[in-house]
Amino acid sequence: MTRMWGVNPKKMCRKHLLGEHVEMHMLASSIDTGRSVKGFQDNNCLDAPLIEERHNQLADEMLRRGYKHNSPLYHQNNLASTPIDVDASYKELIARCRECYKLSLEG
Template identity: 40%
Template sequence: MWMVDPFIMCRQHLPGEHNEVHMFGGSIKRRIHTDGYLKANCFEANSIGARHEELVEEMVGRGYEHNSILVVDMGALNDIPRHVRDFKIDSEGSLSLLLQRCTRCRKRYKEKHRCTLF
C-alpha cells in the first residue's frame, strides 16, 4: 500500500495497490502475520476498507471495471496485535519513493501539482 493520492498513481500502480489491498484482506482473514510489511512501510491494517474505496473511486473515474468487493473480517482485524493494527504508513516517504521509481506516477504528480520537484 502506497497510501498516496490515488489520482497520481499510474495505470500500473493503481490496480496494483488495489490487488494488494485484496491480498491484505485475505491475509487478515486467514490471520497471516503481516509484521514484515510494516517494516517495509507498506501495510496499514486499520485503513484497508477506506483505502479500497479510495482506489475504487479513482479506478471507476478512469473507466476501469471494478467487480471485486472487499469484505474485511472485523473479528480477525481486531485480533491483530495493536502495534500492527495501529501502524501508519509514512505517506510522505512512500510518495517520495514512488515518484523516484515511476516516471508515469511522477508525470501524473506534476500534472496535478504543476511543479518541478522531481
C-alpha cells in the same frame, strides 16, 4: 513489494493503481486467514485498519477513470494501526515510476 502506498490515487499511474488495489485484497485475505503481515507493518508498508478504506479509495479512482471494478472488499480488522509515511511513499513512487512522476507534475 506488496504495500499500501497511501498516495492520492489520482497521482498514481494505471499500473500502480491497479497493483495496490490487488494488494489490498491480498493483504486482507492474509489477515482474514490468520497469516502474519507483521513484516509489512514493521517496514511501514501497511496500516492494517485502513485496508477497506484504502481499497474503496482505489476503487473509486478506478471507476472515475472508466475501469471496471467488480471486487468489493469486506474486511474486519483487529490489528493495531501502524501508520505509513505517505510523503516518503510518494517520493519513492515518483522516483520509481516515470508515469507516476508525470502525474505528479499535473497540478
